[in-house]
Amino acid sequence: MRGIFLIFIISFVNISLAIADTFPGEQSVGFYSAGSLVNSEITPAAGKGYVVLYPAREKNFSSKELRTLVEGSTNEMADRFPGLDRIQLGDFSANSGGFLAGHASHQNGLDADLSYFRVDHREQIPGTGDGFDESFVVDGKITPNFDSRRNWELIQFMVSSGIVTRIFVDPMIKHTLCQWAGTDQNQSITETLRVLRPYSNHRAHMHVRIACPKESPRCTAQVPPPPGDGCGEVETNSFGIIPSLAERLFLKIVGTEIPE
Numbered sequence: 001m002r003g004i005f006l007i008f009i010i011s012f013v014n015i016s017l018a019i020a021d022t023f024p025g026e027q028s029v030g031f032y033s034a035g036s037l038v039n040s041e042i043t044p045a046a047g048k049g050y051v052v053l054y055p056a057r058e059k060n061f062s063s064k065e066l067r068t069l070v071e072g073s074t075n076e077m078a079d080r081f082p083g084l085d086r087i088q089l090g091d092f093s094a095n096s097g098g099f100l101a102g103h104a105s106h107q108n109g110l111d112a113d114l115s116y117f118r119v120d121h122r123e124q125i126p127g128t129g130d131g132f133d134e135s136f137v138v139d140g141k142i143t144p145n146f147d148s149r150r151n152w153e154l155i156q157f158m159v160s161s162g163i164v165t166r167i168f169v170d171p172m173i174k175h176t177l178c179q180w181a182g183t184d185q186n187q188s189i190t191e192t193l194r195v196l197r198p199y200s201n202h203r204a205h206m207h208v209r210i211a212c213p214k215e216s217p218r219c220t221a222q223v224p225p226p227p228g229d230g231c232g233e234v235e236t237n238s239f240g241i242i243p244s245l246a247e248r249l250f251l252k253i254v255g256t257e258i259p260e
């Protein structure tokens with residue numbers, strides 16, 4: 001019995017070593033809501049254009065692709081809008097990925113929660129409260145403190161990287177950004193709006209999701225959002241926002257978006 005157990009252990013170690021040899025750069029494994037993270041990288045507690053909200057939680061591990069995207073984008077915004085409020089970063093993933101308290105996804109190092117830019121330039125103080133402390137949709141309406149210009153520029157810059165597959169925002173925030181972008185759209189604007197996915201519980205933060213990195217062959221991809229800007233799905237009427245038939249059909253086929 002002990003012999004069999006030993007053979008099992010040796011085989012397991014051999015398989016593990018073989019996987020490590022085959023995919024030396026591998027980081028993201030599995031799906032956003034059922035995955036893990038190998039060779040993770042951690043985003044430092046503060047850098048140009050950003051600050052981590054809860055560094056003591058140690059939930060800012062990710063793939064290097066996500067870290068590069070977030071740091072590159074916050075850097076860029078600091079250059080475009082010098083001296084203003086920095087982006088506050090919420091949870092990414094745990095050191096080795098897997099289940100993260102308070103989230104259904106964030107498991108394979110490809111999801112990150114970011115604060116929105118504010119008109120009053122206030123920054124939430126790291127370590128305070130237990131989540132993002134300002135909602136930008138109150139009573140179904142966008143608040144005056146939502147900085148459409150800078151949020152749009154940040155989102156458009158991130159999407160221009162070509163690796164962002166979804167950014168979850170409250171439906172009213174997508175509606176606001178659809179109006180900001182206007183109807184005279186070029187391909188880059190349409191693509192940015194397509195990636196913006198309307199989902200509740202994103203009134204205080206946006207959730208950025210990137211595609212499976214090339215170096216992570218065991219990462220499971222998600223069905224891309226439907227073509228088009230999707231602005232028709234967040235049209236408002238006196239009842240608020242009503243999802244269109246196309247959007248409901250997409251969700252029925254694809255299943256839940258698994259945003260958090």
Ligand SMILES: [Zn+2]
Pocket residue numbers: 103106111112113207208259260
């Ligand atoms: Zn999230």
